[in-house]
Amino acid sequence: MKLLHLDSSALGANSATRELSAAIVARWQADIADLSVEYRDLDSNPVPHLTGASLAATDPEAATESGQVLQQFLDADIVVVGAPMYNFSIPSTLKAWIDRIAVAGKTFRYTAKGPEGLATGKRVIVASARGGLHSGAPSDFQEPYLRFLFGFMGITDVEFIRAEGLGLSPQHRSEALAAAHAAIGAPLAKAA
Numbered sequence: 001m002k003l004l005h006l007d008s009s010a011l012g013a014n015s016a017t018r019e020l021s022a023a024i025v026a027r028w029q030a031d032i033a034d035l036s037v038e039y040r041d042l043d044s045n046p047v048p049h050l051t052g053a054s055l056a057a058t059d060p061e062a063a064t065e066s067g068q069v070l071q072q073f074l075d076a077d078i079v080v081v082g083a084p085m086y087n088f089s090i091p092s093t094l095k096a097w098i099d100r101i102a103v104a105g106k107t108f109r110y111t112a113k114g115p116e117g118l119a120t121g122k123r124v125i126v127a128s129a130r131g132g133l134h135s136g137a138p139s140d141f142q143e144p145y146l147r148f149l150f151g152f153m154g155i156t157d158v159e160f161i162r163a164e165g166l167g168l169s170p171q172h173r174s175e176a177l178a179a180a181h182a183a184i185g186a187p188l189a190k191a192a
């Protein structure tokens with residue numbers, strides 16, 4: 001079984017999503033003996049932003065890297081994504097990665113009946129953190145976006161481990177993080 005672990009926070013050791021995504025992966029490693037884990041830190045090792053040149057694949061080296069990013073995603077059974085809320089959405093580093101995996105003919109296709117996801121059978125677990133409170137609010141373009149995006153690619157098993165309101169007070173931060181850790185489920189239990 002293959003697990004792809006991504007982080008995108010720019011806050012390094014102070015990052016809530018890095019703490020949570022690491023805890024999620026550790027839980028999987030503890031329970032699944034033959035788990036193979038690949039890790040990419042999209043902050044220190046970003047995927048280049050999509051450009052006209054990369055779309056046209058005029059640079060063979062860049063085209064190879066783009067293909068490798070896509071293949072790594074396609075090969076994964078489980079994808080753990082550290083995704084902070086930045087400006088109501090996600091970090092641009094995470095969006096740059098998404099631009100390489102949302103590829104027509106590979107992870108989705110258009111049919112006469114509408115779009116069809118091709119990346120089926122995967123499980124996605126998102127470690128989400130935000131400074132304010134956004135659950136269910138119109139300001140949340142982070143979690144609904146990620147749920148829609150992965151669903152568009154055929155992945156319906158998308159779970160969020162959420163710590164929010166982290167900027168409200170130190171006490172709120174520690175309580176929200178503790179609750180998020182407690183919400184990390186057993187790997188083979190069904191996602192909520």
Ligand SMILES: Cc1cc2nc3c(=O)[nH]c(=O)nc-3n(C[C@H](O)[C@H](O)[C@H](O)COP(=O)(O)O)c2cc1C
Nearest residue numbers: 009011015016017084085086087088129130131132
């Ligand atoms: C560039 C930037 C933009 C942010 N934008 C928002 C925002 O729009 N709404 C919000 O509630 N928090 C926002 N925050 C706060 C982060 O969501 C919060 O610090 C969260 O813990 C970040 O995750 P991390 O700790 O893993 O880096 C922002 C933080 C940064 C650094």
